[in-house]
Amino acid sequence: MTSPVVEVRNLRKTYPGAGRGAAPKTAVADVSFQVARGEIFGILGPNGAGKTTTVECLAGLRHADGGTIRVLGHDPQADPTAVREHVGVQLQEAALHDKITVGEALDVFGSFYPQRADSAELLDLLDLTAHRDQQFGKLSGGQKQRLSIALALVGRPQVAILDELTTGLDPAARRATWDLVERVRDSGVTVLLVTHFMDEAERLCDRLVVIDAGRVVAEGTPAALIEGLEGHRGVRLRFADDAARSRAAQLLTALSERDPDVVGVVPAGDEIEVTGTRKVLFAVVQALAAADVVPDDVRTVERTLEDVFVQVTGRAYRAEENEEVAA
Amino acid sequence: MTAVETTVAPRAGIKARGFGKLFATELKVWLRDPAAVFFALVFPSLLLLGLGLAIPDFSKPMTDAPPPWNEAPGVTSYLPTIIALAVGTIALTTMPVQFATFREKGILKRLSTTPMPPQNLIGAHLVINVLALIVSTCAAVVGSMVVLGVPFAADPLTVLLVLVLSTSAMFSLGLLVAARAEKGATASGLGMLLYFPSLMFSGVWVPLSVMPDWMETIGLYLPLGAAAQGLTVGWFGTDGFPLAQVLVLVGWTVVLFPLGVKLFRWT
Ligand SMILES: Nc1ncnc2c1ncn2[C@@H]1O[C@H](COP(=O)(O)OP(=O)(O)OP(=O)(O)O)[C@@H](O)[C@H]1O
Numbered sequence: 001m002t003s004p005v006v007e008v009r010n011l012r013k014t015y016p017g018a019g020r021g022a023a024p025k026t027a028v029a030d031v032s033f034q035v036a037r038g039e040i041f042g043i044l045g046p047n048g049a050g051k052t053t054t055v056e057c058l059a060g061l062r063h064a065d066g067g068t069i070r071v072l073g074h075d076p077q078a079d080p081t082a083v084r085e086h087v088g089v090q091l092q093e094a095a096l097h098d099k100i101t102v103g104e105a106l107d108v109f110g111s112f113y114p115q116r117a118d119s120a121e122l123l124d125l126l127d128l129t130a131h132r133d134q135q136f137g138k139l140s141g142g143q144k145q146r147l148s149i150a151l152a153l154v155g156r157p158q159v160a161i162l163d164e165l166t167t168g169l170d171p172a173a174r175r176a177t178w179d180l181v182e183r184v185r186d187s188g189v190t191v192l193l194v195t196h197f198m199d200e201a202e203r204l205c206d207r208l209v210v211i212d213a214g215r216v217v218a219e220g221t222p223a224a225l226i227e228g229l230e231g232h233r234g235v236r237l238r239f240a241d242d243a244a245r246s247r248a249a250q251l252l253t254a255l256s257e258r259d260p261d262v263v264g265v266v267p268a269g270d271e272i273e274v275t276g277t278r279k280v281l282f283a284v285v286q287a288l289a290a291a292d293v294v295p296d297d298v299r300t301v302e303r304t305l306e307d308v309f310v311q312v313t314g315r316a317y318r319a320e321e322n323e324e325v326a327a
Numbered sequence: 328m329t330a331v332e333t334t335v336a337p338r339a340g341i342k343a344r345g346f347g348k349l350f351a352t353e354l355k356v357w358l359r360d361p362a363a364v365f366f367a368l369v370f371p372s373l374l375l376l377g378l379g380l381a382i383p384d385f386s387k388p389m390t391d392a393p394p395p396w397n398e399a400p401g402v403t404s405y406l407p408t409i410i411a412l413a414v415g416t417i418a419l420t421t422m423p424v425q426f427a428t429f430r431e432k433g434i435l436k437r438l439s440t441t442p443m444p445p446q447n448l449i450g451a452h453l454v455i456n457v458l459a460l461i462v463s464t465c466a467a468v469v470g471s472m473v474v475l476g477v478p479f480a481a482d483p484l485t486v487l488l489v490l491v492l493s494t495s496a497m498f499s500l501g502l503l504v505a506a507r508a509e510k511g512a513t514a515s516g517l518g519m520l521l522y523f524p525s526l527m528f529s530g531v532w533v534p535l536s537v538m539p540d541w542m543e544t545i546g547l548y549l550p551l552g553a554a555a556q557g558l559t560v561g562w563f564g565t566d567g568f569p570l571a572q573v574l575v576l577v578g579w580t581v582v583l584f585p586l587g588v589k590l591f592r593w594t
């Protein structure tokens with residue numbers, strides 16, 4: 001078996017409290033994971049979960065308080081320069097001079113590395129060819145973000161760390177960026193993708209860890225995590241009137257008590273949502289038919305990583321503070 | 328998996344791979360900022376020529392000065408002050424804002440992820456600022472000689488020595504101003520707070536020749552004041568060697584430079 005490209009074991013990082021008397025803040029309490037060569041590995045979690053702190057430690061930008069890190073066989077904590085030439089990093093918040101052009105930035109960053117990617121190819125890959133002579137300050141958010149990715153790739157890295165690369169992008173730009181990340185992976189680069197978007201992680205990651213409050217709360221492939229959900233299938237039922245709905249709710253609640261394939265029955269707006277095993281739809285339809293209660297509409301609901309998060313933390317997933325639960 | 332093949336550890340300084348490219352690009356980009364270029368390069372000469380032509384006393388010969396200076400125009404005694412102002416303007420206004428902005432924008436942090444140490448970006452800009460200073464000083468000296476008829480320095484080597492030491496003392500102060508500031512605006516405010524008193528004690532508003540003794544004494548112990556005084560002594564060459572001023576400038580450099588480097592935040 002090949003050894004992992006990135007290995008993090010029991011990582012710990014506490015920030016001293018800001019200001020006099022402020023309590024220290026443990027950003028990373030206990031994080032462990034391994035990344036295999038050639039995969040897109042996700043680090044997923046809500047705001048403040050400790051994702052950026054984790055990747056900054058493994059890029060050798062921050063000193064961890066505990067745990068061990070190996071990147072390409074080196075310890076970036078002890079020897080941060082050892083991996084610089086082989087790890088490309090796209091930071092969550094990092095700009096450039098307003099007056100430097102796209103082409104100049106690529107040229108100058110490329111000159112730092114022993115092997116550099118072809119600028120024209122990279123510009124093409126990132127859809128920036130038309131903006132080659134445009135100054136950084138005049139680029140759109142998406143274009144800046146793509147340039148940032150280009151700069152992370154210009155040294156032909158073996159590992160690319162991409163932190164929140166689609167935050168602030170419009171849906172079309174996000175999808176384009178997702179395609180891009182897949183192309184980067186297909187070109188042989190191992191990608192460490194940090195995100196607080198569930199859909200992004202689900203769509204892109206081969207494997208991922210879910211981090212909450214500085215700890216890993218789930219790990220695996222998106223499909224396996226969803227499969228592993230208790231009652232991971234869902235059915236939504238709509239009825240013609242309130243009477244039919246309450247009659248159905250009664251029947252289904254009783255059903256859930258005697259049938260292990262039916263796990264939960266909860267009202268969802270003017271519908272009822274029933275969760276359970278892959279046999280749940282069959283059981284529900286049978287029970288309703290036997291009582292002659294006919295729903296107007298029956299839909300199966302797809303489970304997502306969001307449900308995984310809810311199950312492992314017992315809380316709704318809020319990607320951003322002060323934001324409603326993502327739809 | 329194979330470990331990364333051992334490569335030469337990234338080097339600091341001009342031997343780092345890509346330093347030449349970094350320097351050239353930074354210079355090119357710096358020249359695109361009209362405000363920085365104006366204040367660093369043009370402002371001192373413009374002020375000197377403007378005042379030299381506008382103030383009547385500045386064009387009259389300094390009759391009470393010892394010969395041969397009694398035939399030189401009055402603005403001659405203002406030239407050393409303007410050279411000090413050129414140093415102070417770059418060290419306290421342009422440079423700290425530049426460095427703090429690099430931090431604010433995450434440019435230093437981004438460089439930390441590459442084989443190019445962020446120290447080299449600061450190094451490149453120190454060199455760019457020294458070049459800017461050479462250009463602006465030469466412009467002020469040549470401009471005042473050609474346009475206003477100011478005679479050249481009596482003791483050019485002393486002037487050069489004081490200029491080098493003034494630059495090291497003032498750039499060290501500028502580095503310290505930029506060391507912790509999280510934002511360009513913070514560095515700008517702090518720099519201004521030091522800039523205006525510095526100008527006052529180096530004779531920008533009250534010329535050194537008519538400055539009260541107590542002000543001159545305070546000025547001697549301030550880096551920009553010592554700079555203006557030392558440059559004046561070197562330019563006229565009638566008062567021997569400005570030993571006290573040179574020692575003060577060395578002292579400030581020895582204290583401020585290591586402090587600035589030690590306190591400088593790279594992320
Ligand atoms: N430099 C710092 N000093 C003090 N506390 C910090 C610092 N950086 C981060 N923190 C705190 O540590 C916690 C984890 O921060 P981190 O940036 O790692 O989270 P994150 O998962 O990347 O969040 P986001 O999705 O917002 O990027 C947060 O509570 C944050 O406030």
Ligand SMILES: [Mg+2]
Pocket residue numbers: 051052053092163164
């Ligand atoms: Mg983050």
